[in-house]
Amino acid sequence: MDWKKDGFVTPAKNQGGCASCVPFSISAAIESHNLKNGNNASSDLAEQQLLDCTPDGSGVYRCKGNNYEPMLKYLVDNNQISETDYPYEEQKKECRAFGKRTVSKVTGFTRLTPGEEHLQRAMATHGPVMVGIHAGWDFFGYYGGILTSSNCNGKNNPMNHAVLVIGYGSENGEDFWLLKNSYGERWGEDGFFKLKRNAGNMCKVADYTFTVNVA
Numbered sequence: 001m002d003w004k005k006d007g008f009v010t011p012a013k014n015q016g017g018c019a020s021c022v023p024f025s026i027s028a029a030i031e032s033h034n035l036k037n038g039n040n041a042s043s044d045l046a047e048q049q050l051l052d053c054t055p056d057g058s059g060v061y062r063c064k065g066n067n068y069e070p071m072l073k074y075l076v077d078n079n080q081i082s083e084t085d086y087p088y089e090e091q092k093k094e095c096r097a098f099g100k101r102t103v104s105k106v107t108g109f110t111r112l113t114p115g116e117e118h119l120q121r122a123m124a125t126h127g128p129v130m131v132g133i134h135a136g137w138d139f140f141g142y143y144g145g146i147l148t149s150s151n152c153n154g155k156n157n158p159m160n161h162a163v164l165v166i167g168y169g170s171e172n173g174e175d176f177w178l179l180k181n182s183y184g185e186r187w188g189e190d191g192f193f194k195l196k197r198n199a200g201n202m203c204k205v206a207d208y209t210f211t212v213n214v215a
Helices: 021-036 047-053 068-077 116-125
Strands: 102-104 106-111 129-133 161-171 174-180 192-196 209-214
Touching (some): 021 047, 021 129, 021 161, 021 209, 047 068, 068 106, 068 209, 116 209
Antiparallel strands (some): 106 209, 161 174, 174 192
16 A cells, blocks of 8 residues: 555755644645645645644643644634745744645545554555654664664653654565655655564654544
């Protein structure tokens, strides 16, 4: 299963110096589901809008990390603007969404039951899935292949990065997840990476997972 080969995954973007991986994971998921629905006009969405306009509250820390729920709830109540009309600036600013043309509508989202079997089922039947992982030192030095991390599953290694699972498969007898990152196309395999699958929930990939529905 590879939604990228099917043409439903947009190129990897770069979050830069702002720890805005959650807005990038969310926008990447919505872009994919819009493409699946035939909505090509909304295939480049504004992460800056989520940084600026999600109401303050629990789990919203702007460029210091975020949780999925507040930003997804914001998008259920407010349509998303294109990247062209609301470009990314690598910092939180005042909300400037009022009066801008919107191009994408989220109708709902679901937090999945933890477990790789639930993640795989959602991937196959619904599409790309937003996930949280623990990104350790070996993640940042990733250049290709299947990442098998030795330091990402312990109790002292909380989830600290948000990415998008876009597929899964096997390579030379080794199962993997295929994921989209937000470090730009020069990182990893054109901005994507493989993470070992069916290996004790490597890097907690199946603990904090969400699907999204679009109009």
